[in-house]
Amino acid sequence: MRLKGKLIKWDNDKAFGFIAPNGGGEHVFIHKNAFSNRNRTPNINDIITFSITKDKQGRYCADLATYSGEKLKIRQAKNINQFSIYLSIIFLSGLVFALLFNIISSTVVFYYFGCSMFTYIIYAVDKAKAQRGEWRTSESALHTLALIGGWPGAAVAQQTLRHKSQKKAFRSVFWLTVIINCGVLSWLLSVNGPTL
Structure with missing residues (x-):
């Protein structure tokens, strides 16, 4: 509003x-x-x-x-950062290959895909709210979703929806959540082995 x-x-x-x-x-x-x-x-x-x-x-x-008298022009990024999208595709594809070779369980794969889809939808809803001037999803909530496994969906949403893709402070924390999530996943795989 x-x-x-x-x-x-x-x-x-x-x-x-x-x-x-x-x-x-x-x-x-x-x-x-x-x-x-x-x-x-x-x-x-x-x-x-x-x-x-x-x-x-x-x-x-x-x-x-x-x-008064001016029209609202929402600034958008001119270029899409292909790296974020490619990294997400490579990560999710890696999970599928790991599943095929019995390195991880199907639960982990479905979890990451589901969490990524949910996070993408939350970004899309937040983008729509921003355009309508409504109350927004907090940045901490978006970072939490990325941290618990939704970062591939967040990375794709940031670029394809051009939402939260220019704010440097937000992007820095986002990439930190990616590193932490991947680090925890790697640690769990090393500790639990193929049974994860």
């Missing part, structure tokens, strides 16, 4: 301010990065249309903000 309000405070040096929503309620924090048009300097009394999201500390703030 898109909201509208008036910019009542702005600090040019720190590049943030507060919006008073038209419907009343608490003032909404907004950073300059939340504006789709970053070439324009915000001014007091500007009418702003915006969505609500959460920052890294879990606090509500404005996002996807536009000035």
Whole structure:
């Protein structure tokens, strides 16, 4: 849901301010990065249309903000990172080959495929929510899904849906979850052998 309000405070040096929503309620924090048009300097009394999201500390703030009369343009990555997609395909294919040679059980293979499909769907739903300006799935939830085995689906979703594919901090944590998940799987295979 898109909201509208008036910019009542702005600090040019720190590049943030507060919006008073038209419907009343608490003032909404907004950073300059939340504006789709970053070439324009915000001014007091500007009418702003915006969505609500959460920052890294879990606090509500404005996002996807536009000035009155402007249309929302969601920035998208121009290029798809083929590495993420290929790595996911190679990993899942490796699981299938490991199953054929009785290195792992079918339960592990079905688990990873199921978890990856579920994670892809969650990314698609979150992308749709972002476009509609609705409440979003938390980044910690997305990272948890990747950590427990859904990272192949997450990696494909990030690139094909162009969602969460540009935020460096998110990507760094995501790749850490991939390393941890693969490390745990390798350790379990070394300890339990072909019975896993």
